[in-house]
Amino acid sequence: MSKNLTKRAEDYSRWYNELVVKADLAENSGVRGCMVIKPYGYAIWEKMQAELDKMFKETGHSNAYFPLFVPKSMFEAEEKNAEGFAKECAIVTHYRLKNDETRPGKLMVDPNAKLEEELIVRPTSEAIIWSTYKNWVQSYRDLPLLINQWANVVRWEMRTRLFLRTAEFLWQEGHTAHATKAEAIEESEKMMNVYADFVQNFMAIPVIKGLKTETERFAGAEETYCIEALMQDGKALQAGTSHFLGQNFAKAFDVKFANQEGKQEHVWGTSWGVSTRLMGALVMTHSDDNGLVLPPNLAPIQVVIVPIYKSDEELEKITTVVEDLTKQFKKMNITVKYDNRTTQKPGFKFAEWELKGVPVRIAVGPKDLENGTFEVARRDTLTKEVIANEGIVNYISDLLETIQNDLFAKALDYRNAHITEVTTFEEFQDVLENKTGFVAAHWDGTAETEEKIKELTKATIRCIPLDRVEEEGKCVFSGAKSTGRVLFAKAY
Secondary structure (H helix, E strand, O other), X not given: OOOOOOOOOOOHHHHXXXXXXXXXXXXEOOOOOOEEEOHHHHHHHHHHHHHHXXXXXXXXXXXXXXXXXXXXXXXXXXXXHHHHHHHHOEEEEEOOEEEOOOOOOOEEEOHHHEEEEEEEEOOOOHHHHHHHHHHHOOEHHHOOEXXXXXXXXXXXXXXXXXXXXXXXXXXXXXXXXXXXXHHHHHHHHHHXXXXXXXXXXXXXXXXXXXXXXXXXXXXXXXXXXXXXXXXXXOOEEEEEEEEEEEOHHHHHOOOEEEOOOOOEEEOEEEEEEEEOHHHHHHHHHHOEOOEOOOOOOOOOOOEEEEEOOOOHHHHHHHHXXXXXXXXXXXXXXXXXXXXXXXXXXXXXXXXXXHHOOOOEEEEEOHHHHHHOEEEEEEOOOOOEEEEEOOXXXXXXXXXXXHHHHHHHHHHHHHHXXXXXXXOOHHHHHHHXXXXXXXXXXXXXXOHHHHHHHHHHHOOEEEEEEOOOOEEEEEOOOOOOEEEEEEEEEXXX
């Protein structure tokens, strides 16, 4: 098959858009700004979902489901949150259609079916969840409440890109309630660490843990913890956020509990989430000009076996060997596909599975059967080896682990090479334009300076790293006093 992918060096954005479609991950739908996630793409998302779900449950969380619609008055209750999302909201105003008398066979909105109160299609679920928590919490014995939901949300984006920014997307959102401030902060930090573990160990993407500035913080939060990743084009991508909400939502929805002394107090809250944006991060961190490169931990198919034959008899012999091999792989929980389609030639199959990023490809022909060998190809390095039949399963198992670790190491080397300390604004601009990546610079802590830098360079403060060195310095823009460096970057 001809891939005809645009080269990353030519046009990175176009390469990404083409790859997502050609690798069968997703496509634009008939609904403006929305996407169809195709079976292969959804299989990757399911693996992400399964692993994250396991991690949430191991940390004591339970899944629930809350309504898609939020009454407008409920949505308005927490003012900062409502204000922050107001421009992105889709609103339901009517509940019925009727036949259009002026256009036979067509429908129109029934003007007599106007809702008494408009319903917001959830851009996030704090309002509906906290209004529910009011009924669930009476005493300190009811706490902590540790709830997660897997859901779709709608944010009316005008400029959309598959996975990275769509009007509707899939995500999970955790919402927890606690008796003390310290407990809620601990929860926020814990979930940031869960996300970091997942993204690094399963997606093989290195991340920087940090805090958002007040300007970049989630609307309605006291503090936003985040993990930031760097894509191959030197742009940053926010891979997950965890918010300490203080008592803001508890006060807005009057969620109180009787403490051990019997006194009424407002609970302390958190919320945290990752979305199908992670699919975009996965594509952009590892893939190359030949197509997808998937880390074995998330690949729907970890090993593909392609037979090479000239006669039905040869195919039969190969199939017998492969069936035995497949059973062995399955015992080791390695997902394997035997591509025995007779409608496509081996060369086509090689190109297809390379495009789809399958980590390991095994080719087997009559000569391999004679010699007791297999040809094993790695997708990440595009290298091939001839491996003896005996011990092949253990060899592949170890190889998958090696590929996982190598992908992380490669991405980490790239990330570390693209964190640049600067002292002047000229240096700052030069690095952004020519080297790209994270720019570590002193900042005076003001929103004015942050906004001005964004206006002049399109770079934002991605995070204040949790492990930053507290040191005196001068702001890269204003020259005012600074207590430490923050990370700037252009971002998705």
